Amino acid sequence: MNRVPLFQMARNAALPAVAILIIGYFASAALVGPNGLLALGGYKSTLKVKSEELQRTQAMRDRLRHHANLLDPAKVDPDFGDELVRRSTGQVRPDEIIIPRN
Structure with a gap:
């Protein structure tokens, strides 16, 4: 078994392997990361609640x-002034009905 071609083959494959790992890392972050596509549903529900x-x-x-x-x-x-004064002095009863004057 000749070690030179094996070493040469591993050396030639190292750069593409590292590139594939880096691309895979960024692709997985784009899908499942905190700002990825799968987090979009959470953003929509948060937007609804905040709205x-x-x-x-x-x-x-x-x-x-x-x-x-x-x-x-x-x-x-x-x-309105009378209502505030009566409310703050405790003169409003829960069963009162206020009829607005026109």
């Missing part, structure tokens, strides 16, 4: 902005 949270937060912000406009020191809404 719903954003809508709730925007609705709360709009409600608070409306209440802040009602409490403007230049022109306080008397009904």
